[in-house]
Amino acid sequence: MKIVVVVAVACFALSTWALVSIVRIGRGENRHDVSTVARPPPTLMFIPEFTLVDQDGRTVTRADLLGRVTVMDFIFTHCPFVCPILTEKMSDAAAALKGTPVQFVSVSVDPERDTPEALRAYARLHEADTSRWRFLTGDKAQVDAIVKDGLKFALVEDPNTPINLPDGGVMNNIIHPSWLILVGPDGGVFSFYRASDEEHMRQLLIDARELLRQKR
Numbered sequence: 001m002k003i004v005v006v007v008a009v010a011c012f013a014l015s016t017w018a019l020v021s022i023v024r025i026g027r028g029e030n031r032h033d034v035s036t037v038a039r040p041p042p043t044l045m046f047i048p049e050f051t052l053v054d055q056d057g058r059t060v061t062r063a064d065l066l067g068r069v070t071v072m073d074f075i076f077t078h079c080p081f082v083c084p085i086l087t088e089k090m091s092d093a094a095a096a097l098k099g100t101p102v103q104f105v106s107v108s109v110d111p112e113r114d115t116p117e118a119l120r121a122y123a124r125l126h127e128a129d130t131s132r133w134r135f136l137t138g139d140k141a142q143v144d145a146i147v148k149d150g151l152k153f154a155l156v157e158d159p160n161t162p163i164n165l166p167d168g169g170v171m172n173n174i175i176h177p178s179w180l181i182l183v184g185p186d187g188g189v190f191s192f193y194r195a196s197d198e199e200h201m202r203q204l205l206i207d208a209r210e211l212l213r214q215k216r
Contacts, residue, residue, distance in 0.1 A: 076114055
């Protein structure tokens with residue numbers, strides 16, 4: 001019970017902080033000069049060092065984020081809830097930013113089941129261009145460190161919401177971030193965007209292009 005209360009309080013605090021941090025600044029009805037979504041203080045959210053593998057078994061580390069603009073999310077392939085929305089929005093963003101050097105990274109929060117082979121099948125199912133959109137898996141402790149220690153999001157199993165697996169088994173749902181994370185060329189978190197909010201998704205594209213412009 002104490003763990004549930006702590007997680008609930010943490011989630012509420014983060015959600016409240018994000019809500020009150022929203023800035024509405026712009027010139028003209030359809031023009032935004034700065035981000036209109038919550039931008040986390042650099043000391044609050046960060047991407048820690050990690051070593052994972054992608055859908056093709058290639059090693060990926062934090063160094064692969066440096067010098068690039070990256071859109072990141074967290075999924076698991078058996079998720080019937082928020083993950084299809086996250087993957088759809090990542091696909092939309094990848095299409096909108098086609099022809100740019102922006103890269104996309106989806107990290108599995110269920111590395112036990114999401115092997116590289118499973119992620120490769122998931123990428124094919126969603127017609128992902130894996131030359132610029134990589135799906136990562138690996139050591140669970142490292143995934144936990146990215147989500148919980150670095151980004152300060154909840155990452156817990158929910159035994160009250162079972163998920164039926166194709167092989168007849170059952171797994172617990174995994175509560176994880178429902179946001180897309182924009183990472184700048186310095187490897188720092190620039191901002192985060194709720195996948196279910198169209199304004200946030202539009203702002204993600206604006207911010208990604210602005211980071212590219214600043215990088216030149």
